[in-house]
Amino acid sequence: MYKNYNTKQVTLSLNLDIYLEENDIAFAIDELVENIPVDVFSVFEHRMGTSSYHPKMMLKLILCGYTQSIFSGRKIEAMSKDSIRAMWLTQSQTHNFRTINRFRVNPLVQPILQECFIQFRNQLVSQQLIDEEAIFIDGTKLEANANKYTFVWKKSTQRYEESLREKSKSYYQQLVEEQIIPSICSEDDELNTENLKQIIDELEMKVSDLSTKIENTSDVQERKELRSERKEPKKALKAFSDFIYRKQKYKEQHDIYDGRNSYSKTDHDATFMRMKDDHMMNGQLKPGYNVQIATNHQYVLAYETFSNPTDFKTMIPFLDTIKKSYFDLPKYIVADAGYGSEENYQAILDDFERTPLITYTMYQKEHTKKYKQNPFIPDNWIYNELADTYICPNNREVKFRNYSTRTDKSGFKRQLKMYECESCLNCPVRALCTRAKSSKNRVIQRNGNWEYFKAHVRELLKEDVTGEIYRQRKIDVEPAFGNLKANLAFNRFSVRGKDKISQELGFALMALNLRKLRKNRKDISERARKNKHSEMRGFILECLFSVKRLLGQPLFSFFML
Helix, strand or coil: CCCCCCCCCCCCCCCHHHHCCCCCHHHHHHHHHHCCCHHHHHHHCCCCCCCCCCHHHHHHHHHHHHHCCCCCHHHHHHHHHHCHHHHHHHCCCCCCHHHHHHHHCCCCHHHHHHHHHHHHHHHHHHCCCCCCCEEEEEEEEEECCCCCCCEEEHHHHHHHHHHHHHHHHHHHHHHHHCCCCCCCCCCCCCCCHHHHHHHHHHHHHHHHHHHHHHHHCCCHHHHHHHHHHHHHHHHHHHHHHHHHHHHHHHHHHHHHHCCCCEEECCCCCCEEEEECCCCCCCCEEEEEEEEEEEEECCEEEEEEEECCCCCCCCHHHHHHHHHHHHCCCCCEEEECHHHCCHHHHHHHHHHCCCEEEECCCCHHHHCCHHHHCCCCCHHHCEEECCCCEEECCCCCEEEEEEEEEEECCCCCEEEEEEEEECCCCCCCCHHHHCCCCCCCCCEEEECHHHHHHHHHHHHHHHCHHHHHHHHCHHHCCHHHHHHHHHHCCCCECCCCCHHHHHHHHHHHHHHHHHHHHHHHHHHHHHHHHHHHHHHHHHHHHHHHHHHHHHHCCCHHHHHHC
16 A cells, blocks of 8 residues: 555645754744844835845845855756745745846845844854854965966066066167157156157157158159168057056056965956865965954854965954954954964954964974973073073173164064174084074074063963863864865855955855754754653653552563553
């Protein structure tokens, strides 16, 4: 006997949610989007043209697709037609993939995504799934949707620009010497764009005059001489037209670099970065973005994308973004040694007025026995505070020499004190102590501000409370990246441009949060069900033992009856 099955039978349409599991992820998506204030979606309202799909519904559909690792617009369109949870979220409304793609890259979606993260965090706080004591910050590199071989390097541009400068100057001087054009600027001045345009104007006039003379003469020999005379100005005109085109192109390239060392021709915001090694341990240099996230209990609470491959330069702008767009910064800012710099410590303590739980590059090495017993490291030298001198391994004084100020590329200034050994001449351990030339003494530099920050961090990490918070970093922020790349399979952006990839990343990270929330709720339900069964089983056993005591016979005999 089979269960009744007939595809020709007419059935009444029911609510699709009855086909979904109790803790299906569709309910989490619906709850999140419905909690967003209605006025946030008002930017999509319009009175002209045909009616459009509701932005709530579009947001739910795309989030549903991303939670199932579906990132293609065409595949999301197919999912909306054959997935029960997608049909319930959209109320069986179908969409074209172009509509889906236009919505997820629309600039108006960015504030809605930010509101999603704000509402999601409020939901987690109210349910006591996260705490508000600390955030854990880390970054990873994701590949851009750009050609791997159409790269432009800043050093190459500078080299070609210098070659262009020398070539154009030499050619200009040659034209002046041959009296093809008059002198426009002095020999020492560099040819700028205006000078190149003047040279082109002079050459055009010269070529035009010669062409007019050729047309007005009928003498064959004279025409031949004029054509020969016109040959060099015509050649120079073509060359200087190319010079001015290349000069403008190099200027545009410098504008695109914006402090970076490279960019991709197919996505100007993407920078070539060293990705993780592949299975053959080959370093991968690909166009990508530096993704920064802030987490708590493995939930992503805020994010931002950068074109800069280094992490320590992203800390301050990322904290500014969190403070302005997401939530107030918690008491503790936790990150790894890649963010440990004097500028970051100073900004967190003074500007943001928070506590940094961030190690620095040499933190682990300073605690090793080898480092502490190395006599040639200045940190292990004896310091005389009154005389402001150090004692080197050869018992010679390293005296204060002068103050120095160092300014990095971002404009941050470091105040240094320079110390120089009184004499390294005939020192038996000179080769082990310094690499300076034989005629120079060893010079060391000390940064009092940096040493204070390092000592402050060491003290914080020794304390029980703050030390425990820092140790939680590895099991908090690192799994978020693992889930994003391995479980969600989000390894490469599908759109181009920093603004568009930022929005796509927002969908992916929110999908990651919803998947984790669903798993936590499912685990809580399973534990509650098991506890209920255990309580019921205990109640039944207690009743049986009560009956046994009342009858006064063994429990086995009671069952036999």
